[in-house]
Each structure stands twice: as structure tokens, then as C-alpha cells.
Amino acid sequence: MADSPLRTLRDVATLRATTAAARAKGHTVGLVPTMGALHDGHLSLVRAAKQRCDLVIASLFVNPKQFAPNEDFGRYPRDEAGDAAMLAQAGCDLLYAPGAEIMYPEGFATTVEVTDVSRPLEGESRPHFFGGVATVVTKLLLQCLPDCGFFGEKDYQQLLVIKKLARDLDIPTEIVGCPTMRESDGLAMSSRNAYLSPEERRIAARLNLVLHDAIKEARAGEAIAEAEAEAARHLLAAGFSRIDYVAMRDAETLAPISALSRPARIFAAAWLGKTRLIDNMEV
């Protein structure tokens, strides 16, 4: 890593010394937590952080606690050198890439859980997921103590979970949500898109279009449940192999809705072979 284009920190003491030095100069600190395998969605978070904060730190840690044993922790794409180059290019000031022994030392036994917004949708499909996310994000925020933490709306439910835990635990960091970045055909950018075969990649682009259609139908007066069911049918017809959910929900509480009377979002999770894609948008 000696020739990394970006200064890379591996431990909490060095991270804190660096942020303390920045603060002593009156600088603000922004943190962009990532699991690496960066794409322009992550870089948009770095750019948003640059606009708000003086010192921008990206973290890279593929968090084993948010993967179930049958999930893709082992094959999750890893390329720290490539990630560091992209971050440097985007204007990121520092990379914080701790090892598992820093994040989960021997005897680690503490979990953070958000019991309301983590329950539906992803919480039903991946019951272990948000406990792992909430715990690791709490740790990253407390290791760095940034003024602002930046998270993508691509993982909208995760953003709600993180906003809730930061408020509830009094973490002194403002959680900033940033819009989903999309490919030219509308596919939400995701590190997991790299798993897709060319044929799957073509089908994947239907996901955002079907959600747009469902929003149009619901706005035109179709019953919410019918718009959801129709979207699921369209995804299966387009070639998706399995649907975990297509659901319009209250944008703040994720509670089911029967009418578009309050701000709402549509959420979907669907499989293409072994790859699970998620997307969401404002209704």
C-alpha cells in the first residue's frame, strides 16, 4: 500500500489524531462509509462531503456482520488500490481501512439494534442485516466522530435506520442522505451490478422502469396493492427470477399505506439468478 494515491489509515488512534488535528485548525470532518467496490454512487457521496466539510474521509470495511452465512461476503468484490485511486480522483482526503481485528477485537459482544424502521422490507428478507449495519455504522461514526456522515438513498431503509440510531444514541453527527446515482438506462448503481451477466444486466434495467410505471398507476388512482402486484408480475415477466418485495410505504416510518396521502416511496428487492438487486424511489 506504500504507493497508494491516498493516505490510508488502519487504526483508531491514528484516525482520531488526524481528525483532532483538523478540528484544532477549525476544520469540519465528513465521513463516507463504504464497503469498497466503488462506483460513481460512492463518489457522489465524496463530492457531497467535499461541499459540506473541510476534511473528507472515506472508510472501507467489508462488514462480515451484515452478511448471513449463505450470502455473498466471500465473493463481495474487493479492490482497495482501485478504490483508493477513485477516491483520490474524487477529491477524498483520506482513506480509513481498518482490519477486522480493529473492528471486532477478541471478545466483541455488543450490538446496536433499531427496532422499528429495521423490521419490514429488507429486515424481513435479511433478518441479520440491519443489526450488522447499525453496529458497524455506530462504530465507524464513534471512531471518527465526524460532523457529517454521508449515505446514499439507494439504501433508503438503511439511511432511515442510521438516522434513527444517530438520533436515539445522541451520536454527534449529522446524517446526510444523497440521491441514488443511476446508469444511463436508469439502473441504480450498485457494487453488486458487477455480478450480472450481460443478459442479466439487460433485464436489470427493467427494475427502475417497472417502479416508475407502478408510481404512475398509483398516482392515476389504481389501488396501492394492485400497483404493487402488477409491478411484481412485470418483473417476473421481464426475466427476474424471484421477487422479495415490491411495496409502497410511508417514506418516514415504512408503514404500509392504502392511499397516497403522505410522502411515500416505492421499494423493491428482486433476484436475477444469484444476484439480489434493490431499488427505491419517491412516489
Place this chain on the structure above:
Amino acid sequence: MADSPLRTLRDVATLRATTAAARAKGHTVGLVPTMGALHDGHLSLVRAAKQRCDLVIASLFVNPKQFAPNEDFGRYPRDEAGDAAMLAQAGCDLLYAPGAEIMYPEGFATTVEVTDVSRPLEGESRPHFFGGVATVVTKLLLQCLPDCGFFGEKDYQQLLVIKKLARDLDIPTEIVGCPTMRESDGLAMSSRNAYLSPEERRIAARLNLVLHDAIKEARAGEAIAEAEAEAARHLLAAGFSRIDYVAMRDAETLAPISALSRPARIFAAAWLGKTRLIDNMEV
């Protein structure tokens, strides 16, 4: 509260402004979390904090989340004015006494849990207890972000839980344990001692003596299990109405032990009428 002998803060923003001003002068901050109903045990924590830190803050919050519905939340003794006077006398600089609406705002949904050292002993007798403690202490530490937090060894298992969560979540605070303070007859000081009738108070003093005897027996070679059982019999004979546990455990992990080969402690929880007393000491 206008004539309180101690400056009293009620909200997080004022607390943070106050600690930030102290830090800007290069001062260190010590926090002594309490549920009020103060006695010399608490004041010994304030005195320990004064020795280590420039600005000493005591917090007062009777945390509903660590009481079960059938426990003594309603009758727990409350006397903020009296507590403030004692704290001022002991040299405490500030009282932080937030209301429940500050600690648990509407929609509060986050819990912190330590899954190993919180399981045995108190965790078995009071299954809700350490979840409530871990969550509120995390909040108090993150609201104040002290350099050091001070906790009594009287609640030794709680001290282990707090040390573990502070390490695991990377809370930038050193957790300092302080020795149990005792009355002249050896009874561990506790806010709940105020519940005892004169007759119960007389019996209560047997608890520490019986634990001392059990340690003596174990050191003399008696089997651990027999020393524990004998201590429980002696407590019942002395007038305790029920024993939750008497147990010698590894002082670090709280795992059961069969010999005194590593640092160990003896722990007990026992009832006198409606009052539950705990004590512990080094073996």
C-alpha cells in the same frame, strides 16, 4: 430549581456547549452517571472524578428502561434538591438532569446490548436490566463525551457491561471503576437501603459477612459449589427471605469456576421482604 446550589443543565445542546468550552481551555471532563438518591458511594465517585478530571459532571436520570413493570421504578427515591446539595458539597461542578423527553423522544427505537457479560447473574434475575443500562449509559456518554466515566464496583457486573460496550462501540471515554463504599457494619451503600425497616437493616449487614466467610472457606479448600450453597443457607438462616444467587465467578468473564486459579469474585443477590440487595467482593 433557581436556588439550586449547583448549576443544573437539562438538555444536550447546553451540556455540549459547556463541555466544548471546557475543552477549548484544555480541561478534561469526567462524568458520574447516577439515578439520584445519592449516598457516600456516589460521592466517592465524584471525588475520584475530581482527582482525574478538571470539570466534573454528575448526571441524574432515573432510567425507566432498566426497571421491569413489577419493579420499583415508581417508588425509587427522588430528591433532586438534596442530591444537588450533596454533589456541590463533594466538589461536583455541574448537574446534568435531563427529562425523559430528552432521553427517550417520541419514536425512540434503538437498543444497545452486550451479549456475554450481561447474561449470567443479574441478567438471569432481571432479563430486561442490562439492555436498559447499556442503552442509557451509551446515551449519557455520547451526550457528554467525557474523557472518563466513573462507575462503582458495587454494581460490578454493570461495570463489566459498560467497559465492554465502551470498548466495543469505540466510545472515546475511559471507564473507571471505583471501590464499593460500605457502612460501618460492612453493608454496601445503596439507594435501596432506604427501603429497609430497622429489623431488615440489621439483617442486611449479614450479607457482606456471609460473603467474607464463603471466601474464607473457598480459600481454605472447600469446593466452590459447597461454599456457595453454605452461604445461601446462612443468608436464609439470618432472615433473608429469598436468594437470587450466591456465586463465585471469573472476575473478568463471569464464567463459573471450579477452582480459584484465576482472579475471581463472589456475587450475591438476596431479598429482604420487598427489597432486593446485591453485593460482591474479590475472592
